[in-house]
Amino acid sequence: MDNTDVVLITGANSGMGKAIALKLAQTGARIVMLCRNKERGEAALKEVQKLSGNTGVQLMICDLASLKSIRAFCAEFKKKYDRLTVLINNAGVILPGYYKTVDGYELQFGVNHLGHFLLTTELTDLMVESAPARIINVSSGAHKMGKIHFEDINLEKKYKFWRAYAQSKLANILFTYELAEKLKEKDVTVNSLHPGAVGTSMGINRDTGFGTFIMKLFKPFFQTPEKGAQTTLYLALAKEVEKETGKYYYRKKSVTSSKQSYDKDMAKKLWEISEKMVQL
Numbered sequence: 001m002d003n004t005d006v007v008l009i010t011g012a013n014s015g016m017g018k019a020i021a022l023k024l025a026q027t028g029a030r031i032v033m034l035c036r037n038k039e040r041g042e043a044a045l046k047e048v049q050k051l052s053g054n055t056g057v058q059l060m061i062c063d064l065a066s067l068k069s070i071r072a073f074c075a076e077f078k079k080k081y082d083r084l085t086v087l088i089n090n091a092g093v094i095l096p097g098y099y100k101t102v103d104g105y106e107l108q109f110g111v112n113h114l115g116h117f118l119l120t121t122e123l124t125d126l127m128v129e130s131a132p133a134r135i136i137n138v139s140s141g142a143h144k145m146g147k148i149h150f151e152d153i154n155l156e157k158k159y160k161f162w163r164a165y166a167q168s169k170l171a172n173i174l175f176t177y178e179l180a181e182k183l184k185e186k187d188v189t190v191n192s193l194h195p196g197a198v199g200t201s202m203g204i205n206r207d208t209g210f211g212t213f214i215m216k217l218f219k220p221f222f223q224t225p226e227k228g229a230q231t232t233l234y235l236a237l238a239k240e241v242e243k244e245t246g247k248y249y250y251r252k253k254s255v256t257s258s259k260q261s262y263d264k265d266m267a268k269k270l271w272e273i274s275e276k277m278v279q280l
């Protein structure tokens with residue numbers, strides 16, 4: 001990677017996103033850190049710029065829980081950059097309790113899947129123009145417990161936060177496989193991954209701080225964000241995967257995902273319902 005590369009990382013102010021931003025900034029690439037909170041974003045930006053010495057690292061604010069914010073972000077991004085060679089859809093949320101996005105969708109499906117679905121589809125043309133390019137969707141092993149509840153996609157009838165998270169992470173993989181198929185002639189690869197169990201801010205409510213104590217308790221058993229970032233970095237940088245597409249990785253190896261993640265009808269149905277939900 002060098003300064004002809006433009007890399008966009010979502011959720012780049014914390015955990016693995018920040019570790020990925022730092023490593024990629026050290027290659028000299030132009031990095032855009034997509035963060036939802038200005039204060040947290042600016043603090044992370046300063047840190048990444050200082051440690052990497054790369055002044056081409058920029059912060060852009062976007063709330064993936066708001067379709068309007070995503071559309072405004074994409075318009076601004078296209079004004080500032082005429083290329084996008086690596087898109088890392090890393091941001092994620094898992095929260096006990098039922099929350100909704102600005103547009104009224106269940107939060108975890110809304111941010112983890114729909115937010116990235118809209119962001120990616122809005123930026124796909126630019127990536128095709130910038131090819132070769134890579135899209136990396138950070139999923140989770142939790143997808144194996146997931147189902148897409150088409151009849152109650154917002155889980156209003158039967159909510160469990162874990163169910164909602166697993167649904168969103170299965171959606172990440174179905175989206176990966178479907179998009180890879182659509183882009184297979186375009187030299188834009190699309191892959192997904194499970195980073196392992198990583199000690200980050202996942203599960204902590206940013207407004208109330210709920211979850212901080214539990215996370216502290218478990219942190220010694222988890223990988224560091226730097227270790228957790230390795231498979232994503234591998235997919236972004238490694239020469240041997242430059243042509244690999246439509247795959248799911250764990251520990252830098254292509255592995256099989258759950259049986260239903262390969263269901264093409266389900267992927268198509270999810271694509272259609274997602275298009276409707278994001279008003280494409």
Ligand SMILES: NC(=O)c1ccc[n+]([C@@H]2O[C@H](COP(=O)([O-])OP(=O)(O)OC[C@H]3O[C@@H](n4cnc5c(N)ncnc54)[C@H](OP(=O)(O)O)[C@@H]3O)[C@@H](O)[C@H]2O)c1
Binds near residue numbers: 140194
């Ligand atoms: N940690 C694990 O064990 C683990 C395991 C499997 C998969 N994963 C996946 O790894 C990815 C990275 O998570 P992490 O563990 O590094 O957690 P993290 O430290 O909590 O980072 C999550 C990032 O997502 C951002 N985010 C949340 N909601 C957002 C929104 N509405 N708009 C924009 N950004 C938003 C957060 O911003 P704020 O800081 O402002 O909240 C934060 O920067 C996630 O997709 C997660 O599902 C993690």
